[in-house]
Amino acid sequence: MRVSVAGAGLGGLCLAQGLRGAGIEAEVYERDPEITARFQGYRLVLHPTGFEALRSCLPARWHPLLDEVVSDSYVERLVLDPQLNEIGSLGPGRSGIVVDRQVLRHLLLTGLTVHTGAGLTGYDVLADGKVEARFAHRDPATADLLVGADGVGSTVRSTLSPQTVPTDTGVRFVLGRTPLTEEFAGLSRAFGSKIAGDGVSLLLGAMRFRTPPKEAAGQLAPEVVLPDIHDYVRWAMILPPDGSRTDLSPPEAALSRMQGWHPDLQALIEQSDPDNAALLSIRVIEPGERWAPGPVTLLGDAIHATSPTGGNGANTALRDADLLSRCLLEAAEGRQNLLTAVGNYERQMLEYGAEAVRTSLEALPAYVPAPEPT
Template sequence: MRVSVVGAGLGGLALAQGLRGTGVEAEVFERDPGIAARFQGYRLVLDPVGFQAVRDCLPTHWHPLLDEIVMPASAEQLVLDPRLNEIGRLGAGRTGIVVDRQVLRHLLLTGLTVHTDAALTGYQLSADGTVRARFARRDPAAADLYADADLLVGADGVGSAVRGVLSPRTTPTDTGVRFVIGRTPLTDEFAGLAKAYGSKITDGGVSLLLGAMRFRTPPRLAAERLAPEVTLPDLGDYVRWAMILPPDAPSGTSPDEASGDLSAPEAVLSRMDGWHPELRALIEQADPDNSTLLSIRVVRPGERWAPGPVTLLGDAIHATSPTGGNGANTALRDADLLRRRLIEVADGRRDQRDAVEDYERRMFAYGAEAVRSSLERLPAFAPGAKPA
C-alpha cells in the first residue's frame, strides 16, 4: 500500500512516521524549498490525547528520547496588568506536556522520505482506484514531479492545495485578529517573570502571552545519548511570547499590509508604552529573525466530499484559533487515527474505502468541536472579536 502525504507539518509527519515498518509505504511532499525554510512556531502544549497520539506514532525505542525533551505544563493562568499586578484568573491551569515544535518536527522527520520544493498543482483519479498527484518545482528548468498512491493525504495547512481540489467550497475564514509571535532566550534576567508564564497580560486592548520552554537536557545532547540516529536542533531554554491584536488594530498590523521599517518585536514594543521594564526587555532581546506577524484564520469541516482515495488531515480541514490551544493536538489525533485505519487495510482486516470513511466521520466530529471551542475562547484574548 502506498500513501502520499502532502505537507511536512506535525500532522503529516506523524502519519508518515507512524506508518513506517507497517507494510504501508509513505512519502511526504513539501512545497517549501527546505525543511527549515520558514518560521514554524515554537512551544506547544500537548494534552494527554495529543501526546499519546504522537507517542504511538513513534518507534518505542524513541520514547525515552521523547520523554527527555518534554516538560510538564504547569501554570496558574492568571490575568495580569502591564505592571504585572494580578487582576483576574483565566480559570484552571492547563495540564499536559510542553514540547518545542521544531524539536518534535525533527524527531518526526527522522528516517522519512521527504521531497521538498514540491508544490501540488493537482491530482487525477485512476480507473483502478489509485490517485496520481502532480507537483511543480520552483526551478523552471526542473520537470514536474509525479506520485502514484493508493491514498493521497492533504496535510498542507490552512491554504491546502489538496482541499482546493477535493472540497473547493471549504475555505478559510479570517477572524480579523492578528498576532505577533517570537522567542527570547530564557536567562536569569527574566526570573521575575515566572508568574507571567502561562498567564495573560493585558491593557484592555492587546494581550501578551508568555510561555517558558525549559529542556531537561538540551535536545541535541539528549539525542546523541539516547538515539544517535536522530539529529535534533541545538536549542537552549527560551520564552515564547505572542501579542494578540484586536480586529480593530491600526493599519500596519495586518500580515498583508506594509508595516514600514518595524520588525515584529518593534511592532510589539510600539504597543507597550508604560509596561513593566522586564516585559519590554523580554521583547527587546528577542530574535528578530524568528519573530513574525500572523493572521488567525480558521477552517470549519463542512460538507463531506465523495468517498475516494483522497482525504485531509489537520489544519487543511479543521484549522483552529491558537487561543484554543488545540490545533496541534487535533492534527496529531488525526494522524494516529488514520494510521490505525490504514494499518488495518494493510493487514487485510479492512477495506480502504471503509477505513478512510470511518476516519473522516470521526475526524469531522471532533475537528468541528475543536474549531468551535477555539473560537469560543478568542474574545477573552482579543476584545471585539466575533465568532468567525
C-alpha cells in the same frame, strides 16, 4: 499500499511515522524549499490525547528521547496588568506537556522520505482507483491514497471540498521567542497568563527542556539530529482587528504597543531572536459535510484549523495521524477495503475536528483585547 502525504507539518510527518511503523510505504511532499525555510519554532502544549497519539506513531526506541525534550506545564492562567499586578483570572489552571514544534518536527522527520521544494498543484483520480498527485517542480507521483496535510491553505482541500474555506477572524498576532535567562526569572508568574494592556494582550510561555535537545539526541538516539536550541520564552501579542503595523519588524511592532510597561517585559521583547519572529493572522476552518469517498483525504489544519488560543490544533492533527494510520493498517492487513478504512477515519475525524474548532473559537474572546477608543 502506497501513500502520498502533501505537507511536512506535524500532522503529515506524524502520519508518515505511523505508517512507517505499520510497514506501509509513505512519501511526504513539502512545498517549502527546505525544512528550516520559515519560522516554525514556537512552543506547543500537548494534552494527553495528542501526546499519546504522537507516542504511538513514533518507534518505541525514541520514547525516552521524546520524554527528555519536553516538560510538564501547569499554568494558573491569571490576568495581569502591564506592571504585572494580578487583576483577574482566565479560569481554572491547565496542565499539559510542553514541546517545541521545531524539535518535534526534526524528530518526526528522522528516517522518512521527504521531498522538499515539492508543492502539490493538483491531483487526478485514475481509472484504476489510484490517485496521481501533480507538483510544481517534479514529476507526478501515483499512490493508493493521497493525504492533504497541507495546512490551512490546503490545495488538496480546494479540489476535494471546495465549499470548505477558511474564515479570517480578523485577529492578528505577532510572536517571537527570547532566550530564557536568569534576568527573566521574575516573570515566571506571567507564564501562561494574559497581560492586558491598552488594546493588546501579551501571552508568555516558557519552553524548558529537561535536557537540551541536541545533547539529549546524542545521548539517547544518535540517529536523530535535533536542533541546537535552549530554553526560551515564547511571547505572542494579540492585536485588535486592523491593529497590526506591517512596516515594523514583529518585535518592533510589539514594543510600539508597550510604552510604560514593566521594564522586564520590555527587555524580554527587546532581546528576542530576530530570526524567530512573525506576524500571523488567525484563520479557522469549520469542517462541513463529508465529500464523496475516494482515494484522497485530509488531515490537520487542512480540514479543521483552530484558533491558536484554543491550544488544540496540533493535538487534533496528531490525533488524526494516529487514527488514520490505524485505519490504514486494517486495510493493509486485508481486514477492510481501503475506502471503508478511509471512511471510518473521516467520520470520526470530522466529528471531533468540528468540536475542536468550536472549542477554540469559544476561547478566542478571552484573549482578544477590547477595541481601542476611536
